[in-house]
Amino acid sequence: MTPSISVQPGSVRATRMPRRWWTFALVAPLLLFLLASFIVPVLMMLSRAVTDHELADSWPKSAAALSRWDGEGLPDDALARTVAAEMLATRQAGTLNRVANRLNYDVVGSRTLLYLTADRMAAGAPGNSLADLVRIDPRWANRTYWSAMRHAAGPLTSYYLLASLDRRIDADGNIAAVSREQAVFVDIFLRTFKISLVVALLCTMLGYPVAYLLASLPERRANPLLILVLLPFWTSALVRTTAWVVLLQTNGVVNGLLEQAGLIDAPLQLIYNRLGVYIAMTHVLLPFFILPLYGVMKGIEPSAMRAASSLGATPLTAFLKVYLPQTMPGVAAGAIIVFTLALGYYITPALVGGGADQMISGSIAFYTNQSLNWGMAAALSLLLLIPLLLMVFAGRTMARTVPA
C-alpha cells in the first residue's frame, strides 16, 4: 500500500459533517427547551384565535348538522330536533355552560335563551321541530341565533379576529360593524400605537443628548452617569411606577414644588391621565433607547468631526451631515426597541393612566385572567404581533443597509 497525501473532496465533507452535527447537538438542549416551553405554547395559544371547538365538542351531532345547513332562511325540523336534543342532554349533564358562553360572546342573550329552552324541555315541553322551539321562546324564529350557532360550529372561525377589529358576521353572512357601544378594540389599538409612538419620540428627544454626553465624556466620568441611566432597569416596574404616583399626584412632590415656586395656583393634573402615562413609560423605557445609541456613538471616530470642520463645515453642518447620519442606526434601533416594548405595556398605564389611557395588552390580560375568553385574548395578541414583527423586520433591514 502506498500512503496517499491527496485529499479527496468527499473525505473532507465526511469529516466536516459530524462536526456540524456536533454544533447542532450542543445547542439542541436549548432549542428543545425553547420549543417545549415557549414556541409550542405560544403557537397553541395563538391558534385559539382562529379555531372554534366549544360547540363541536359539546354538541357534535348539531355541529355536523349546522355545517351542512346552507344558512338560508330558517333551519329545518331535523336540525332543530338535533340541536334541541343535545341542548337538553348537555343541560342535564351540566355542560351547557360552554356552548352558552361561546354563543353569548357573539349574540348577547343567547345564554339565557339556551338555559330557558333547555329547562322548559326538561320540564316536559316538546322539542321535536322548529315550531316546538318557537313555542318555547319566539326568539328561535330569529335567524340571528341560528347563524351564530352555524358560525360557531367550527373547526375554524373568523369570529375572534373580526371581533378584535369591532366587526362581526351578521345573519346574512356579511362582515358588519358591531354596535357602537360594543366597538372598543379599534380605538384601543389606535391608542396603543399612538402612545407607543409618542413614547418612542419622547425617548428619542430626551435620550439622544444623554447618549451624546455619555459618548463624549471620558470613560472615567461616563461610567457613573451610565449607572444612573441604568438605575430604572434595576428597580421593579411596580416600585418605579408607584414612585411616579408619589411624585405626580395632586398633593405630590412636583405639584408642591411648583406651587411653592409660585408658578401655579392650583395643582396640575399630572397623573391618572395621558400625561402620567407618557411620563412614566418614557422614564421606564429611556435606557432601552440610550444604550444602543451609546454603543453606536462610541464607535464613531471623533476625528471624523475634526475632519469635517477642517473641510469647512460649521459645527452645526458637521453634526447634521457627519455625526447624525452615523448615529441613525442607533436611533432606529433604540426607537424600534422602545416602540415595540411600549406596545406591550399594561401595568404602567393601569397604575398611572385613566380609563381612556388603557392599552391593548390590558384587554388581553382581561380576557386571559378574568373573563377566560382565550379566543379573544389570542386574537388580540395575534393582531398585536403583526405590527411588532413588521417593526423587527424593518429594524433588521435598516441595520443591513446602514453599516454601524
Next chain:
Amino acid sequence: MASAPQPLVEFRGVEKRYGGGTRPAVAGLDLTVAKGEFLTLLGPSGSGKTTTLMMLAGFETPTAGDIMLDGRSLAKQPPHKRNMGVVFQNYALFPHMSVSQNLAFPLSVRGMRTQDIAARVDEALALVRLDGLGHRRLDALSGGQRQRVALARALIFEPDLVLMDEPLGALDRQLREKLQAEIKRIQRALGLTIVYVTHDQSEALTLSDRIVVFADGAVQQIGSPQSIYEHPANAFVAGFVGENNGLAGTVTARDGDVCEVRLDGGEAIRATAIGNIAPGARVVTTIRPEHVGMDNGIDSYCNRLDARVDELVYHGDHSRIRATLPGGATLTICAPRGRGIEPAEALPIGWCADRCFAFPADDWVEDPLGDAQ
C-alpha cells in the same frame, strides 16, 4: 524650493500647556513656513509635533503666543474658517458616504453647484489615481486607497495649506514608500504648502524641504534634510535622525572646533566639538556607519583603531558589520561590497574628525523611539 519664499505661516512664541500638566506640551515655539514648502515636524511621540499641528489646524488653542497665517492672527479663527486641508493618521473618512460623496463634502459645504462638484471630484480622483472608484463604499477600499481618498479630500477645495498627521503610519513599508513618492509628486505638481508630522526619520529625509526636529516640546533643530543629517545640532538630533554610533568619553583637550576625546574604553580620538564643551566634560562622540572606513581607506584619517568583527548583518541591498573596539565599545559599520568579512577577524578601521562630533553627553538618547510605537 522657491528661492525667495513668502512666509505663509508664522509661530510666535507659541506655548501649549494642558490642564494640570507642569511640563508644557510645546514651549517657546518660533517657526515659519514658506509658501510652497514641504516642512516636516519630526520627533518621537510626546515631543509636541502633533500638538503643534493641531494648534495650526485650530483643534488646540495655544496657551501663549500667536500663530499668523498670511500675516493675520489665527487666534480667533475656528477650524472651519482656516481653509486648511488636514489628512489624519486614521484617515477620518466619513463611513456613511461613498468615495465621491467624501470628496464632494468640502465643496458642497462651500455651496458649489452640483455639476461643478462632479467635475472637480473626477479631477481629484484622477490626481490620486483612483479614477472610476468614486461610487465605491469605503469598506470596499484597501488601506492605501483610503489614504488616497483622504489626501484627495484634503486637496480638492484648494486649501492654502495642507496639514498631514502621520498620514502613512498605518500602512506597510512598501505601500508607504509608494505613497511618499505620490505625495511628493502631487506637492510639486500643485505647488502645495505642506506641514507634515511624522516620527519616521527616513520619511522626513525623503520628503522634506525643511525638517523641524522636536523633543520634549521644544525645537531641537530646523534645517534642510542634508544639514540635519550631516550637521546635527545636538546629540538628540544626531541619534534620532539616521543611524549613528555613540561613543561615550571625556574631553582631554580642545583646539578651536577640534577636540581630543578619551573614550571610556581608553582609546583617544579626535572629533569636531559641538557647543560649549571644555576639557574634562563628559561627551558622546558620534560617527555614522557609512563614514567609518577600513583597510587602506583609512590612511588619511586621523582616527585609526583596531576593531574586531562580531558579526555581519545582512540587509539585502547592503550589509552592516557589528564590531568591538579594543576598549569594549561596540559600533556599526557599513560593509563594503566585495570584501569578505569573517567573524572574529581583526579589522583596522578609521574615520576623519570632520565626520565625528562630540556633544555634551546629557542629550544622548540610546534608543530614541524605544517606546514610541
